[in-house]
Amino acid sequence: xxxxxxxxxxxxxxxxxxxxxxxxxxxxxxxxxxxxxxxxxxxxxxxxxxxxxxxxxxxxxxxxxxxxxxxxxxxxxxxxxxxxxxxxxxxxxxxxxxxxxxxxxxxxxxxxxxxxxx
Amino acid sequence: xxxxxxxxxxxxxxxxxxxxxxxxxxxxxxxxxxxxxxxxxxxxxxxxxxxxxxxxxxxxxxxxxxxxxxxxxxxxxxxxxxxxxxxxxxxxxxxxxxxxxxxxxxx
Numbered sequence: 348x349x350x351x352x353x354x355x356x357x358x359x360x361x362x363x364x365x366x367x368x369x370x371x372x373x374x375x376x377x378x379x380x381x382x383x384x385x386x387x388x389x390x391x392x393x394x395x396x397x398x399x400x401x402x403x404x405x406x407x408x409x410x411x412x413x414x415x416x417x418x419x420x421x422x423x424x425x426x427x428x429x430x431x432x433x434x435x436x437x438x439x440x441x442x443x444x445x446x447x448x449x450x451x452x453x454x455x456x457x458x459x460x461x462x463x464x465x
Numbered sequence: 466x467x468x469x470x471x472x473x474x475x476x477x478x479x480x481x482x483x484x485x486x487x488x489x490x491x492x493x494x495x496x497x498x499x500x501x502x503x504x505x506x507x508x509x510x511x512x513x514x515x516x517x518x519x520x521x522x523x524x525x526x527x528x529x530x531x532x533x534x535x536x537x538x539x540x541x542x543x544x545x546x547x548x549x550x551x552x553x554x555x556x557x558x559x560x561x562x563x564x565x566x567x568x569x570x571x572x
Contacts, residue, residue, distance in 0.1 A: 382561075391566040392501075392509065392552050397559070407559040410466060443508055450515070450556040451499040455508035 349373035349454045351444045356459030363434050367459060369427040369444030376425040377401075380447040383418060383429050385440035386458075395442070396429060412438075434463045467491050467555050471564035477572040478543050486538045486567045488553035493533045497557035500529060500538050503566075504549045512551075513538070543569070 355367040369381070382397035396418040397407040406418050417430040427444055441458040468491035478484050488498065496516040501509040511520045513529040516536060526541045540547055548571055553564040 384563075391550075392503075392554075392563040394560045394562055397561070409560050450497050451511060451554075452501075452509075453511055453520070455510075457508055 349446070351446060351454060351456035353442060353444045353456045353459035356442065356461045358462045358464065359434055360465050361434060361436055361463055363463070364430070364432040365434065365461060367429040367431070367442055367444075367461070369429075369456060371425045371427065371444075371446070374446070376420075377422040381420065381427045382445045382447060382452065383427075384443045384445050384452075384455075385438075385461075386443070387437070387440040390440075393440070397447070398427070431461070434461075436463050439463045466560060467494065467558050467562050469553055469555055469562055469564040471551075471553055471567050473567060474565065475568040475570060477570045479572045480543055480545060482543045484540050484543060484569065486551055486553075486569075488531075488536045488538070488564050490534045490536075490555055492558070494555045494557035496532050497555060498529070498531065498536045499554045499556060500527075501552045501554065502547075502549045503552065509552065540569075 350372045352370045359365050380399045383395040385393050385395050398418045399405040415433045419428045441460050443458045444456040445452045446454040470489045472487045498516045499514045500512045503509040517529045528539045550566045550568045552566050
């Protein structure tokens with residue numbers, strides 16, 4: 348059974364940092380591209396970042412997080428990360444870890460809530 | 466980034482109705498268009514990919530069409546479990562982007 352389990356969310360002050368993790372099981376982690384998608388309270392889905400599979404993984408970012416967020420992966424640990432810095436109030440959202448196959452997202456985690464507030 | 470625009474933003478319909486949701490891309494995305502369904506408090510669930518291919522386990526009352534910039538999701542006969550929010554997503558250009566969503570409510 349494929350599982351993606353996010354952790355690391357919580358309350359952080361504006362300007363602060365937080366690192367999200369996504370522990371994966373049920374498939375060969377290193378073979379698949381992975382992404383982060385977020386959803387602000389009561390709002391729609393917003394693409395955040397992605398990382399390809401293989402050696403020299405390529406990374407992709409939404410303009411709104413470029414330069415502030417860094418996506419990375421640890422293949423031996425089957426874990427995806429999202430390092431978030433210079434957090435703003437409008438980064439408040441549920442962050443989903445998502446698995447890609449071909450050109451779509453086939454599995455999503457349950458999400459972890461990040462709240463940026465003073 | 467590619468902008469995806471869905472219409473309508475919300476709609477009210479009855480059980481058994483046929484409904485159509487439209488998604489327009491700001492540039493041509495070939496057939497790289499996916500649809501997701503999301504229910505309150507849950508993660509999104511893939512319905513269709515590559516415009517018209519049904520994900521395994523998705524009922525055949527869901528269908529998709531289009532190419533280039535204009536796409537549609539059709540539910541042929543609305544069922545109680547279909548009341549949810551639907552999102553389109555383009556996967557032609559990185560970063561992949563979503564439409565703003567269409568909420569389908571009970572009339």
